[in-house]
Amino acid sequence: MPSPERATLDFTTNSVTHTERLGTFLGQSLTGGEVVCLSGDLGAGKTALTRGIAAGWGALEAVTSPTFTVVHEHRRTQDSFVLYHVDCYRLSGPADAWGVGLDDMLYNDGVVVIEWPENVSAVLPADRLWIAFFLLDENRRQLTMSASGNRSQTLLETLRGNWME
Amino acid sequence: MTLILGIETSCDETGVAVVENGTRLLSNVVASQVVLHAQYGGVFPEVASRAHVEAIVPVTQQAMDVAQVTLDDIDAIAVTRGPGLAGSLLVGVNFAKGLALGHGLPLVGVNHLEGHVYSLWLAETDTALQFPAVCLIVSGGHSEIVLIREHGDYTVVGSTIDDAAGEAFDKVARLLNLSYPGGPAIQHAADEGDPTTYAFPRALRGHGYNFSFSGLKTAVMRAVQPPHQGRRAPKSEGMTPEQLRPDVNVADVAASFQVAVVDVLVEKTIQAAATHNAAEIWMAGGVSANLLLREQMQEHSPLPVRYPPLALCVDNGAMIAAAGFFRYQQGYRDDLALDVRPMWPLVSIRDHMTKG
Numbered sequence: 001m002p003s004p005e006r007a008t009l010d011f012t013t014n015s016v017t018h019t020e021r022l023g024t025f026l027g028q029s030l031t032g033g034e035v036v037c038l039s040g041d042l043g044a045g046k047t048a049l050t051r052g053i054a055a056g057w058g059a060l061e062a063v064t065s066p067t068f069t070v071v072h073e074h075r076r077t078q079d080s081f082v083l084y085h086v087d088c089y090r091l092s093g094p095a096d097a098w099g100v101g102l103d104d105m106l107y108n109d110g111v112v113v114i115e116w117p118e119n120v121s122a123v124l125p126a127d128r129l130w131i132a133f134f135l136l137d138e139n140r141r142q143l144t145m146s147a148s149g150n151r152s153q154t155l156l157e158t159l160r161g162n163w164m165e
Numbered sequence: 166m167t168l169i170l171g172i173e174t175s176c177d178e179t180g181v182a183v184v185e186n187g188t189r190l191l192s193n194v195v196a197s198q199v200v201l202h203a204q205y206g207g208v209f210p211e212v213a214s215r216a217h218v219e220a221i222v223p224v225t226q227q228a229m230d231v232a233q234v235t236l237d238d239i240d241a242i243a244v245t246r247g248p249g250l251a252g253s254l255l256v257g258v259n260f261a262k263g264l265a266l267g268h269g270l271p272l273v274g275v276n277h278l279e280g281h282v283y284s285l286w287l288a289e290t291d292t293a294l295q296f297p298a299v300c301l302i303v304s305g306g307h308s309e310i311v312l313i314r315e316h317g318d319y320t321v322v323g324s325t326i327d328d329a330a331g332e333a334f335d336k337v338a339r340l341l342n343l344s345y346p347g348g349p350a351i352q353h354a355a356d357e358g359d360p361t362t363y364a365f366p367r368a369l370r371g372h373g374y375n376f377s378f379s380g381l382k383t384a385v386m387r388a389v390q391p392p393h394q395g396r397r398a399p400k401s402e403g404m405t406p407e408q409l410r411p412d413v414n415v416a417d418v419a420a421s422f423q424v425a426v427v428d429v430l431v432e433k434t435i436q437a438a439a440t441h442n443a444a445e446i447w448m449a450g451g452v453s454a455n456l457l458l459r460e461q462m463q464e465h466s467p468l469p470v471r472y473p474p475l476a477l478c479v480d481n482g483a484m485i486a487a488a489g490f491f492r493y494q495q496g497y498r499d500d501l502a503l504d505v506r507p508m509w510p511l512v513s514i515r516d517h518m519t520k521g
Contacts, residue, residue, distance in 0.1 A: 041386075042336060042340070042382060042383065042386050043379070043380075043382065043383030043386055043387075047327055047328075047379065061508055061510075062326070064324075064325055064326065064327055064328070064329075065327055065328040065329065065332055065379070067305075067306075067328070067329075067332050067335075067336075068176065068304075068305040068306030068329060068331070068332055069175075069176055069248070069249055069250045069306055069507075070250060071250060071251070071507070072507075072508060073251065073507050073508060074508070089336075099214065099215060099216075099252075100214075100250065100252065101214070101251070101252045
């Protein structure tokens, strides 16, 4: 059983490709219903990680930035689940989140990956995997992952047990 | 004479227009958020299907009033199916279905990117448009180079692998504390700047027709923000004004950034046109309003260059009506089962439809 004191995990990546690889592993570990929040500055690697997550999950389309339309919905061949790639860069609070239907996405069996989650923090579920990106230097990033519920802790434990650099 | 009512609700703008024979604009009404703010006296969510719901009926009525027509005069209804925001697209598509059902009118679903291409047909021109053409579609959400062999025949030969060109403008404008939308703000700031001050990256130059603007945005951020020691923490809640280095000249940054974007857009479009033996180069979408882009494309292109009038660069219903006209004319129809396609790529019409 996951224990609360082990609910945080740090990763260091050395390049964009490395960040993508970590994302792919994360994407392969998703079982449905997870909410993954990506918190970091412009250029921190949020889209790179998402590219990996979508590839690992099996998304049919390439991942590009969803800033303009806020949401990209990805599908895969093996089932009818959806991966929502949400970018809250242009949003500023619960009313906007409601306006784009974020609540519908958060409470179904799909996976939700959210960039700029700080802008809609009031509507996020308690159980989520929060990934904070820190810039160490031009190429290296530290990704601190924190779980805050059963589902996200299970995901974190999968990563802890199986991620090989 | 064929009159098409065009409806566009894929993102922020509610646009409805009446177009005659795919080329003549009888009306073109766009409710932007600015208008909505004024009209309703409150702050509107920047992107909300509710805004479309509230705007769609008055905007449609106004489009018909300006064109001096009623639904009895309309031959078909064209509506944007995608790509775009699902909730926003649904408003337009369901409204269009209601009109089609209620008045027994044919319904034609249109790709938003195709709509941008057909904004070219609404421009006043002395010479007819020539196929094959290579069209650069650049906006806040899209950056594609499309080979168009004939009406409805599209091959995407290049697209962005990360951020759209217009998005790069928006994000850099925000970094520089300029206003939204970023395109006009950067262009204005760049007027006073020296474009050679910073050598910002031109990503994927000489490597095919795909674009990448994510690294450029990061390079601008590094150039303007104070150097950080140790690890930099993520932002706290909400948006705060960006801290700029004291020696940063915003005009120089804007000019250097703008020319970096324009360089790759121009180079790759001209190369694609040469490779595919295009007769003309076309540009469409919000970023095609950029004056430096227009000027540079015309200066460097050996082929005729066309772009839409400024008012039709942004999202609007007229371009959807124009695109819908050509589908309608070729016999393509959708039925009332028409669904939205939030991630719809631009594919040739014959590949996804049969003639009705």
